[in-house]
Amino acid sequence: MKFKLIIVLLVFVPLMGTAQDKKSKADNLYYGYQYQKAIEEYKSEMQKKPLTNGQLLNLADSYFSVGSFDDASKLYLDVNKNDTIMSVNQFNKMLQSLSKNSERDRVRTFLRSKEAQLSPELLENSEFNFSLLDFPASLDNVEINLAGINSPQGDFSPTFYKNGILFSSSRGRNSKNVYEPTGESYLDIYFSRLNSDNQLADVASFSEIPATDFHKSTPYYSTKSSTFFYILSNTEDGALRYDENGKNALAIGSLSETGKFRFLLKDLSTSFYYPFFDDNSERLYFSANFADSYGGTDLYYVYTTNGQIMSAPINLGPRINSPGNEISPYIFNGSLYFSSDIFYGLGGMDVYKSNIISNDSYTIPVNLGEGINSSLDDFGFIIRNGENGNFTGYFSSNRKGGKGGDDLYGFSMANDPGLKTFTLQGKVVNLINKSGLDKTQVRLLNHEGEVLKQTYSTIDGDFRIEVPWVSQITVEAMKDGYSVISTSYSEEGMEKLQNQSYNIGLVKMQDLVVNREDKTVLKLDKFYFDKGKAVVNAEVETELKKVVDAVTRFPQLRLRIETHTDSRGSSSSNNRLSQDRSDAIKDYLIKNGVSSNNIVKSIGYGEDVIKNSCVNGAYCLDFLHKQNERTLFVVE
Template identity: 75%
Template sequence: MRFKLIIVLLVFVPLMVSAQDKKSKADNLYYSYQYQQAITEYRSEMEKYPLTNHQLLNLADSYFNIGSFDNASELYLEVNKNDTIMSVNRFNKMLQSISKNSERDRIKTFLRSKADMLSPELLENAEFNYSLLEIPKESDNSVIENVAINSPQGDFSPAFYKNGLLFSSSRIQKSKKVYEPSGESYLDIYFGKLNANNELTDVEVFDKIPATKFHKSTPFYSDKLSTFFYILSNTEDDELRYDENGKNALAIGTLTDTGRFRFILKDLSTSFYYPYFDDRSERLYFAANFDDSYGGTDLYYVYTNNGQIMSAPINLGPRINSPGNEIAPFVFEGSLYFSSDVFYGLGGMDVYKSSIIGNDSYTIPVNLGEGINSISDDFGFIIKQNENKSFSGYFSSNRKGGKGGDDLYRFTLKNLPGLKTFSLGGKVVDLKKKNGVSGAQVRLLNDKGELLKEVSSVATGDFRIEIPWQKQVTIQALKDGYSIFSTSYSEEDMEEIQTISYTLGLARFEDFVLESEDKTILKLDKFYFDKGKAILNAQVEAELNKVVDAVSRFPQLRLKIETYTDSRGSDSYNKKLSQDRSNVIKDYLLKNGLSSNNIVEAIGYGEEMIKNNCTNGAYCLDFLHKQNERTLFVVVD
């Protein structure tokens, strides 16, 4: 049953019909989750009068929920074309429906046509994951098996606890009422012990958490706080509580090992799902559908102090949250694992992995691929490392071959799941002014010099770029009027630099040149050869290295080397001396990175262009003669 854990099992909204919004028989069936009957009735009503766009969307949802994706996509596209009432969550369903019909190219075309209306994070996430799904999967020796203790009902939301596993289930109990929308029991929390063969046995209702006639589900145990986090129905005097619209929502409660219970997130109009407490950061993650949601349910966190909430809920942002539903957060070794039904996945809910950078930045969520994920719903992923350095864990799925609606699955992996990526974030800055450079192109190239990806820095100069892992990358930054930044890194260095804020320094071309003698020349300190010699000394080499640096930053730079002497000595001697000096300068530059394309000419002019009155036969002090002895690097292009 589609999204049973979110829509059908976890929230009960009594059917409400107001005088202002009278519903038809088909509407009543739809809002009672009787989708097949609703389809039949909507089709019957269509023969008598046109359906409203709201009703067409209800009909589309009904087709979507029973798996008739071709009919669903047709209706979603019709409403999307003629009206603007479609929510972002239904927009996601529309794209999911198209994707289910194996029309991925059609989705890509549609996304390009709507690029100005969609978030750049969503477009980048989609492009990245579509490219990953096209890469053939290598064998990882993974083992995925259905857990023996699954029931004919729904079993999901596994959580590690001491020597076993906590999970949620809708198994029939005498002490539990039947939840009418599902026909199964209200959810409860169960515990199974792990035996010597690592198999779950002795499954029973977990009695350390107080019983309730209504929902009690999705547990998580914090070793640091010795506290259980779980969701439960809002009740009063052992009866359901409703808001002014007749909605009963789910709250998050905690129970310490000493038996102290308290609500920590509770709102009669908002449901909270899947609490996860990160012992390291003391953040409490959860899923909810607030007004700032990017789609359906989004992932949030709150800061805590010893489990006491210290902040308002913080949305994880558009890199994680999408027009779809995001649920079941779990943090392991610096990565956030969660499930999403965003349109670019393999099926309904898929498990994704995103590295956490700093406090509030996340890399592109990577689909864990076939195996963990399937064409069905896969969610509630948890993982740990074993003594032999392998990894194991559990997740839930309603894939074919299971025993119930949702089943628990166990997996073992040799390596961490998900494609390894290289993610780099930082800032492009002006080396002189130290401010950010907007609109700079930041590129990543592979070891063959082939372009892998390119992004532009934003107004503040900030950028983030991410690619599948490489053995070597070259990082470049460039912008018209600025120098080029280019540096290569090996795998070891790549590991290090992606953990820091990386700065790419660019220099303006105008900071490297000046106007002199009616020419544009490179800005250098004055340097001199030893008297009567054409041999490079330390002072000359230091300035020539500045020329090498300038050309490395501006590879297209084309220069003319002009060397001059003073008037002392014969004209022919000075001509030859200056030419020899131009030649040794050219040779040095060619040996240190410049190409023949960078040096147009190297000419010695001797004493042809004296700058003052110190011509042949004139008496001048030495410093006046020195004014005429010079080397210019003239910018030709």
């Protein structure tokens, strides 16, 4: 497993023996990474006295490390019932063990039981990826080939450089010391060029980065800044440097092609891994295990200016980071690729892809599926545009059929990898006072009206929802006592929504109605038809559009259209005119999308219901007559 190379055993602790004098023989074997021997010794010690919960977790970790997932899951579950000392990373291993034993339903049940304690992002990420595993699929039109330059040792972490790649390896060299925990050489950086057949060839130690007797690994080359970024052991005067606990950590350094070297990230007690420099944002991404980690190693970035670090490390957050380990960040075409050993994957480390919505917002990381991923460790994924519109790249894996521990693989594919998803995020607000509306149900439906997914807005009205890409989407939002919104979008419209905030405005029924003449009616401005006519003019249309909007927002709304005239003219002509006006209003509403089911009746009362003393024969000013000419939309 490559993690023993790049995360666990790269952190060399020579004073371990002193720190473990009070530990049992089994503990010493466990902390010495001799997991199979630790298992046997723990089983022997159990015959003499019960193991502590900490030792049971060590035993569970040992079973996990040697692939005995059934034994591991039983111990993790037992400790989880009786104690709270389990780390979030061990929590992930417990669920990984269950997943590896094909107990995904049990994992889902366990997650639901812990829903209150888990982040909504973790629950959503897991459910999304588990649903993909329920219908497993491999990448279409992808060719994967074992690189011919691999050695019997570990070869991993490729990066594009000029006409070839740089990569890391523990292959032996006379000039390089042996790293005692692995029995292999300290990690070094190598270069391999692409030959005329587009195959990697002619491996050589990369001399442009100064030699060191210790670890030098996981390079990344920025073409724009002509700078190498890589990790190296902390040293002083040519010797390893340790913190007060005897720990030697890894730093990130940069080297310009002019030969200027800088330590960018260095802490004697914290190791940094897998640097990636984004030329567009000038962010330096990396992996580390800080106090704010969501699990093991998380992905972080720092801002830089002219090669100088300009910010504290910023965690990419729970959408990307998990109770597992996240490593190997790589950005291409607006998407973040990385690897994680989170429990909902195919194996150990899997490659995931997340689209970058904004500076610190990401879509659900999607497993790239079988092919790139396997039942073992797959990581260090890099990709670029190839010939004829395809994509090419490399990754590392310790899958069966390789030459050594971790091996380099090349790939070529016709399509951009990863499942395309549709993400909608924004805010639900009250249209009247613009405040956020919480607990509003937001749903996405397909072209057949089937609900793909639903969510609820937060206390501030914020929401986010994501589904696999479809040809058409309908967005619905509803809240008790409020209007309903339903809008459909084609693929073109969906593409536009992907990169902007989508705000939904709802309104309370009480804000749309008023009491008039002892009736509940829609709140509209007063409008008038042209004298003696029943034709919908511009003034009338302005108010009728509000009626259409109200019915759209409240589809169950039932209205009775009541039209009145003043007393001028004959009673029969006024009755006829008011009925014609009611019918004209009804026709307009139906032509503009209001269902006839929403209109209970359209009736003209003529001059039968006069509001003031302006009856037949009475002298009244025009504005008093106008008070009697009106249309009411009565809510049934």
